[in-house]
Amino acid sequence: MAHLEEQTPQPLASEKLLVDYAKSLDCIHCGLCLQTCPTFRSTGAESSSPRGRIHLMRAVGEGRLTLDAAYTEELDLCLVCRHCETVCPAGVRFGEMMSFARNRRESHSPRSFPARIARFVGLRVLLPNRIALRLMGTCLRFLQLTGLERIAVHFGRLGRGLSDLPRIPPLPARRLLPARIKASGEERGQVALLEGCVMPELYARVNRATARSLALLGFTSHLPSNFVCCGSLHAHNGDHAGARSAARKMIQALEELGDGTLSIVVNSAGCGAHMRSCAHLFDSEDPWHARARAFEKRVIDYSEFVDRELQDREVQLTAPALPRPIAWDDPCHLCHGQGIRSQPRSILARVQGLEQVQLSEPEACCGSAGTYSLTHPEESRAIFERKLEDLEASGARTLITANPGCQLQWESGIRRVGKDTAVMHLAELVQAALLEKKS
Amino acid sequence: MHRLAQELRSILGPRGLIDDPTKLLPYESDGLAMVAVPAELVCLPRDTQEAAACLALLHREGVPVVARGAGTGLAGGATPVANGVVVSTARMRDILEVNPLDRFARVQAGVVNVDLTRAASRHGLRYAPDPSSQMACTIGGNVANNSGGPHCFKHGATTRHIQGLVIVAHDGEILDLSEPHLDPVGYDLVGLFVGSEGTFGLATEVTVKLVPTPALDEVLLAVFSTLDDACDCVSEIIASRLEPSALEILDKLTIEAVEASVFAAGYPVGAEAVLLMEVEGAGPEVEGTSRAIRKIVDRHSPLDVRSARNAEERRKLWAGRKGAFGAMGRIAPDLYVADAVVPRSRLRELIRTTIAICHERNLRLANVFHAGDGNLHPNICYDRRNEEEVARVLEAGHLILKACVEAGGALTGEHGVGLEKLEQMDLLFAPHDLDAMCRVRDVWDPERRMNPGKLVPLRACMELRTTRLEHKPEGIA
Numbered sequence: 049m050a051h052l053e054e055q056t057p058q059p060l061a062s063e064k065l066l067v068d069y070a071k072s073l074d075c076i077h078c079g080l081c082l083q084t085c086p087t088f089r090s091t092g093a094e095s096s097s098p099r100g101r102i103h104l105m106r107a108v109g110e111g112r113l114t115l116d117a118a119y120t121e122e123l124d125l126c127l128v129c130r131h132c133e134t135v136c137p138a139g140v141r142f143g144e145m146m147s148f149a150r151n152r153r154e155s156h157s158p159r160s161f162p163a164r165i166a167r168f169v170g171l172r173v174l175l176p177n178r179i180a181l182r183l184m185g186t187c188l189r190f191l192q193l194t195g196l197e198r199i200a201v202h203f204g205r206l207g208r209g210l211s212d213l214p215r216i217p218p219l220p221a222r223r224l225l226p227a228r229i230k231a232s233g234e235e236r237g238q239v240a241l242l243e244g245c246v247m248p249e250l251y252a253r254v255n256r257a258t259a260r261s262l263a264l265l266g267f268t269s270h271l272p273s274n275f276v277c278c279g280s281l282h283a284h285n286g287d288h289a290g291a292r293s294a295a296r297k298m299i300q301a302l303e304e305l306g307d308g309t310l311s312i313v314v315n316s317a318g319c320g321a322h323m324r325s326c327a328h329l330f331d332s333e334d335p336w337h338a339r340a341r342a343f344e345k346r347v348i349d350y351s352e353f354v355d356r357e358l359q360d361r362e363v364q365l366t367a368p369a370l371p372r373p374i375a376w377d378d379p380c381h382l383c384h385g386q387g388i389r390s391q392p393r394s395i396l397a398r399v400q401g402l403e404q405v406q407l408s409e410p411e412a413c414c415g416s417a418g419t420y421s422l423t424h425p426e427e428s429r430a431i432f433e434r435k436l437e438d439l440e441a442s443g444a445r446t447l448i449t450a451n452p453g454c455q456l457q458w459e460s461g462i463r464r465v466g467k468d469t470a471v472m473h474l475a476e477l478v479q480a481a482l483l484e485k486k487s
Numbered sequence: 488m489h490r491l492a493q494e495l496r497s498i499l500g501p502r503g504l505i506d507d508p509t510k511l512l513p514y515e516s517d518g519l520a521m522v523a524v525p526a527e528l529v530c531l532p533r534d535t536q537e538a539a540a541c542l543a544l545l546h547r548e549g550v551p552v553v554a555r556g557a558g559t560g561l562a563g564g565a566t567p568v569a570n571g572v573v574v575s576t577a578r579m580r581d582i583l584e585v586n587p588l589d590r591f592a593r594v595q596a597g598v599v600n601v602d603l604t605r606a607a608s609r610h611g612l613r614y615a616p617d618p619s620s621q622m623a624c625t626i627g628g629n630v631a632n633n634s635g636g637p638h639c640f641k642h643g644a645t646t647r648h649i650q651g652l653v654i655v656a657h658d659g660e661i662l663d664l665s666e667p668h669l670d671p672v673g674y675d676l677v678g679l680f681v682g683s684e685g686t687f688g689l690a691t692e693v694t695v696k697l698v699p700t701p702a703l704d705e706v707l708l709a710v711f712s713t714l715d716d717a718c719d720c721v722s723e724i725i726a727s728r729l730e731p732s733a734l735e736i737l738d739k740l741t742i743e744a745v746e747a748s749v750f751a752a753g754y755p756v757g758a759e760a761v762l763l764m765e766v767e768g769a770g771p772e773v774e775g776t777s778r779a780i781r782k783i784v785d786r787h788s789p790l791d792v793r794s795a796r797n798a799e800e801r802r803k804l805w806a807g808r809k810g811a812f813g814a815m816g817r818i819a820p821d822l823y824v825a826d827a828v829v830p831r832s833r834l835r836e837l838i839r840t841t842i843a844i845c846h847e848r849n850l851r852l853a854n855v856f857h858a859g860d861g862n863l864h865p866n867i868c869y870d871r872r873n874e875e876e877v878a879r880v881l882e883a884g885h886l887i888l889k890a891c892v893e894a895g896g897a898l899t900g901e902h903g904v905g906l907e908k909l910e911q912m913d914l915l916f917a918p919h920d921l922d923a924m925c926r927v928r929d930v931w932d933p934e935r936r937m938n939p940g941k942l943v944p945l946r947a948c949m950e951l952r953t954t955r956l957e958h959k960p961e962g963i964a
Contacts (some may be wrong), residue, residue, distance in 0.1 A: 069702040076816040079559040083599050092531045092577030092597075093505055094558060100513030107512055118509035135622065136749045138816025323702045408605075 053254075054419055056090040066156060069109035074140045075102045081132035081142075086413045086431045087125050095122050098132035105149050115157035121161035123150055124407055125427065125429040128284055129380035129415035130321075143385070144328060150286025163468045170419070172292050175245050176297075177278040182222075188217040188306045189279035212421065212460040214250065223251045229259045229269045235265030239353070240302055244319060244452070245277035251452050257479040258315045258350060264482040265357050270310060274303035280322030284418050288329060295326045296336060299377070312343075315350040315475050317451035319417060321385030323347045349382065350475055351450060357393040358398055366399035368480035371470050374402060375444030377435075377458070391448075391452060397483050405442045409434075416457035439469065446470040448452045448477055488527055491548055495530055495572075498540045503578070505529040514573055516618075517623055519563040519907055520821055521871050521880075524551075526567035531578045535661060535691040536576065542689065543659025545572055547910045551936045552657075554685040556597065556628030559620040561812075561824045562905030564632060564684045568939055574689060576627045582606050582814035583692065583923040592648055593665070596627025596690050603695070604696055615642035618901065619809040621704040626693050633682030635731040635901030637765070637808065640697065640859035643900060646681040651694035654680060654687070665694050666855050679927075684746055684903050687931035701767035701799070701809045704732070705777050706795040706804050709762040709784045714738055714842075714854070717760035720787040721858040726829045729779055732857030733765040740818065741855040741866070745807045748814035752807025753800070758790060762858070812866065819851065819868030823880045827891035827901040833863040840890045841865045848879045862900030863891065867930035889914055899934070904942045912944050 081098040081319040082088050088097035097106065101122055123146070130143045158164065174180050192215060200207035216222075225243055229434035242256050259269045279294025281349060302312060314320035324347050327340035357363070376396055382388045387461075388413075396404060415431030416419060439447060447462075447469055449455055458471045490878040492506045497672050505511055506528050511898065515523040532538040554730035559566050567927050576597030584593040587610035594603055594634045603614045604719065612901055617636035618624055624634070630652070635644045642648070671677060680687050711717040717736050738746070741786040742754045742761060754761050762784070777794070784792050815822045829837045838854060841863065845852035851868040858932030865887055869880045884907075888898055892914045899908060924943050928935070 071819045074816055076813065076820070076822050077516060078620070078623075078813040079519055079611050080620060080623045080810070080813050082559075083602075091502065092575065093510060093529075094513040094575075094577070095505070095510040102514075104509065105511040105512070112558055113509060113512065118507045118508055122510070134749065137750055137810035137813025138746075139748055139814075140816070223839070460678070 050132045053117070058479060062109050063111040065109045066115065067109045067220070068104040068145045071104040071141055071145045071148075072102050072109060074138050075099065075106075076138055078101070078137070080135055080137060083471050084131040084135050084412075086129060086131075086415065087427070087459070089434075090427065090430050098140075098226070098292045101126060102145070104142065105145065108149075115153050120153060120157070125154060125424065127380075127413055127415065127420050127431070129413035129417060130384040131380060131411065131413060134384045135196055144325070147283050147288075151288045154317055156415050165481045167287070171282050171285065171287050175281060176294060178276050179275070181245060181249055185216055185222060186219065188213065189218070192216060209258075209431045210422070212464070214424070214456060214459045214463070216249065217252065217381050222248055224252075225255055225259055225269075225271055225409045227271050227273055229263055229271075231266045231268045234266060235268055236399035238270060238306060238310055240312045241269040241271055241303050242278070242314055243271060243359055244314065244316055245281075247316065247452050248349075249345050250456065251473070253389055253407045254315060254452070254473040254475055256453070257473065258313070259474040259480055261354070261475055262313065262477070265354065269313070270306050275301040278319045278323055279326070280319050281418050282334065283322055283326075283329065291326075292336075296328055297338060298323075299336070300345060300393050303339070309346070312346045313350055313353050313355065315450065315473065316470040317349065317379035317382035317385065318453055318471070320349045321381035322348060322387060343355045346466075349386060349391075349450075351382070351392040351395060352388060352389060354478055358395060360455070363398065365399040365478070366445060366484045367399050368477070369479075370472070370480070371445035372403040373405045373444055374446040374448055375405050375407050375439065375442050376410060377407055377414070377447055377454065379449055379454045380411075382450055383411050392448075395474065396448070399477070407438045407442050407444075409438055412438075412474070414453075414454050414457045414461075416453035420452060421457055423452075428457070432457060436461060436465065444469065448472050450475055451473045452466075489964055491544075491550065491821050492528055493764065495528065495541060498544065499537055503531045503533065503537070504717040505531070514555070514558070514567060517558040517565040519566065519638055519905065520904055521823065521877055522563050524567045524569060525574045526866070527570060529555075529573045529575055529788060529931055531575050532691075533578050533657065533927045538579075538689055538691050539655045539659045539661050540689060541574060541659075542655050542657065542859060546658040546934075546936070549936070551726055551939050552689070553938050554627070554631065554689045556625030556631070557599070557620075557623045559624045559900065560628060560632060560903065560905065561826065562899070562907040563630070564903050564938070564941055565907035566906055572940075576625055576691070577718045578626075579691065581814075582816075585697075587612060587697075588880045589754065592697055593651075593692060593694045593695055594626055596630070597625050600624050600626060600629060607697050608700065611700050613700050614648065614695055615639070615662040616645045616648055619812060619942050621809070626695065627690050628695055630681050630690050630905035632901065634877040635857065635860065637735055637805075640734060640857065641686050641730060641767075641945070645676060646707070648696045649677055649681050649693060649839060650696050652677050652680055652690050652694035654804045655689045655691055657688060657934065657937050663867055675824050679705065679811075684905060685930075686928055686942050688780060692955050694962045695932075699706045701732075702769050702775045703775050704765055704767040704801070704933070705925070706801040707764040707766070707777060707780065707784075708754070708791075708793055708795070709757045709764070709789045710791040711787065712758070712790055714760045714838055715835050716789070718838055718858070720762060722832050722834050723781060723783050723786070724822060725755045726911060727779070729776055729783075731764050731780060731859070732767045733763070733775060734857070736856055737761050737763065737808065737811060738854040740851070740853035741811050741815070744814040744818050744853065745811050746961055747817055748810060750803075750807045750810035750814060752805075754804075754807060755791070762890050775880060778947060790939055810857070813867055814928070815853055817867065818853070820870045820872075821868070823867040823869060823901070825863070825867070825884050825887050827863050827888050827896055829861045829863060829891045829896035829900075831859075832856060833894055834861065837863065837894055837896075844886045844890070848883050850876075852882055857900065860900060861896065863887075865897075885911060895961045909941070909944045938941040
């Protein structure tokens with residue numbers, strides 16, 4: 049129960065240590081971030097804006113504010129979509145600041161006992177453990193098949209969030225990928241591929257499509273067997289000790305895979321953004337810091353990797369049968385977190401016969417944000433409303449994205465309002481288009 | 488305050504009122520971060536009716552009111568006042584009507600400048616005033632400050648683009664000044680209201696003029712080895728009766744900050760100054776003007792002149808200019824942006840003066856300004872925690888404004904007076920001028936509860952009673 053013990057209040061040398069005070073000074077209060085913030089747009093309250101939250105952190109650092117309930121509420125309300133970073137001229141690293149502030153808040157102002165138990169079970173028991181995740185998947189499927197999930201609605205926020213989940217596929221469809229998936233035809237190279245923690249339970253088909261499309265492009269995928277979760281949800285929720293432990297396992301597993309230098313292809317934008325900046329979890333003297341830095345450089349998003357391959361070989365793709373037109377929606381941690389915008393668009397542009405329409409705000413958050421749709425279902429739905437209006441105005445009949453959280457949010461949101469727009473991961477489209485080309 | 492909060496909440500709904508001290512903290516400053524006054528309450532009305540009910544109640548209780556848009560203003564116009572309530576337009580963001588045939592739009596005051604432009608662009612139209620903070624600032628805030636922007640050189644500042652207003656007066660009365668036509672009949676009350684910085688009342692709905700998007704726009708970038716050359720070049724363009732749509736100068740420090748930011752525009756790092764110019768209109772007109780401009784630029788020994796090749800390059804060059812203020816955050820924890828206007832024939836001399844004033848006080852200065860309008864923005868770097876430095880910055884700001892006024896200029900080009908320039912108002916105005924302003928203000932707000940202590944200096948208006956509200960018998964409960 050190390051995680052629970054860690055949460056007893058500790059005396060502080062200085063309030064400055066409660067927040068990343070040095071980073072908070074980068075903000076000059078210009079306010080250009082305000083309108084990009086989904087929670088500011090929905091509440092109109094400046095305390096729910098990036099500038100406002102930094103102002104609060106700064107006040108904590110200056111000893112003007114304690115870690116009170118309202119402060120906690122504002123930290124929790126943030127989706128950490130990082131849209132504000134994209135427009136911040138001063139280069140404020142809001143995501144890292146928020147992760148730091150959440151971490152300190154957890155350790156210096158403990159939550160209620162039930163909340164701590166829920167966090168412990170979620171972050172420390174479930175996520176790092178494949179068997180526990182499988183079990184959870186099976187339980188959820190049981191609830192869904194028996195209709196018991198409808199009762200869950202009456203058990204608070206979490207219950208309402210659960211009832212929103214898409215259908216969990218039967219176990220055979222949730223099978224894990226083998227340790228190695230050979231290139232079809234001539235091998236052009238090898239890569240490391242991650243399956244993720246929740247992905248195999250909800251979107252094993254996306255993982256299969258990822259591996260299959262890489263194989264069709266001539267790449268053999270290697271899957272590390274001895275770790276499960278990258279720790280992005282831990283870092284996101286301020287559990288740095290959990291994030292460090294996950295990161296160490298992940299780094300080691302990927303150092304031991306193949307010759308230890310394989311590019312690590314990631315099909316989940318949230319994980320990728322975290323994996324590309326996980327070194328900040330470790331002190332610069334910690335040997336893991338250097339290992340994490342080396343690891344970060346190996347990470348590549350699926351869209352970057354595939355786009356480069358398609359470009360190098362000037363491959364043209366043919367559109368598979370799917371409801372048209374399609375629209376692309378940027379996952380926040382792809383565009384704001386990793387600066388990847390052109391690559392998915394360039395891939396889509398290569399697919400001949402794919403009729404495309406544009407969302408008017410493709411870079412706006414859909415409200416999924418990791419566990420946010422479970423912890424803040426009402427806010428998450430309110431934020432999603434705007435996206436849904438945008439989708440309807442665009443006339444798209446298939447929505448393409450590249451992050452399991454976003455895919456989940458879109459699927460359950462579209463189902464909730466009784467629409468039939470299809471939702472696909474970019475990898476599923478690429479796989480289908482590559483197969484179309486072959487046939 | 489507790490009883491007042493309850494009554495306001497019954498008007499505005501549970502999410503329409505902020506009274507938690509923690510949640511109120513971010514409202515203590517606007518874009519002028521060096522001044523902080525705690526807000527007692529923040530009201531977030533959703534429409535004119537709610538705002539009117541809210542103001543009527545505050546009138547009955549005798550509580551001062553500060554209107555706030557996005558809080559991006561740089562002169563402290565939206566800084567709360569002691570014992571006052573902030574009325575924010577952040578939940579009034581509906582675009583009520585876009586009429587492409589009569590070329591106007593009607594919006595709620597909290598609509599963001601860039602959202603209006605985006606809505607208009609679907610009809611081949613745009614809202615011309617484009618403050619650098621346009622991606623965040625609201626139309627209501629633009630009305631309050633008569634905001635400018637790079638393109639106001641050609642199109643004029645906000646006041647030229649406002650056709651009508653719905654105003655909630657100090658006592659909650661709704662004044663509908665929406666004019667269906669461009670030229671007001673009788674007194675131009677709308678014209679009077681624009682630029683009144685929240686001291687006349689609260690604008691809740693704004694009817695704006697829309698102008699056609701130009702057929703062609705060309706963005707030129709000239710690089711100079713001295714700031715003097717860039718200034719002289721602008722002075723000559725103006726004197727030659729040429730009319731580009733924007734003329735902006737960025738100095739070396741600004742270029743470095745912008746190029747290090749997410750708004751990196753491709754300005755040459757290391758150059759002493761760049762001049763960013765835009766020419767818009769029909770094809771032949773654009774061609775002719777840019778040719779004439781290039782001739783003038785060539786006479787001022789430029790290191791390089793080039794024109795943006797495509798829309799993406801044009802967008803980047805502008806994004807860099809508009810992000811310049813924020814990008815300076817990389818160089819200093821805080822930034823003081825002065826805002827003065829000078830005769831355009833004396834740009835070089837006054838830019839030199841600003842540099843000398845800051846140099847003498849050992850302050851880092853970056854100059855980025857609307858050269859075409861003669862609107863200087865000396866950006867002085869400081870750290871708000873260093874009181875002695877703040878004092879030096881304020882002194883420098885004062886001397887710069889004094890020099891500009893003495894040269895025949897004005898105190899503010901577009902940011903407004905707010906709190907920041909109160910002290911300097913008597914550089915420009917004699918006591919009887921200020922008295923006259925107070926009399927106009929009294930017509931709109933006889934109790935002087937609307938944004939008290941801003942725009943017109945305290946001593947002129949004898950506003951002591953609003954700042955010492957606690958002594959007022961019918962003061963806040």
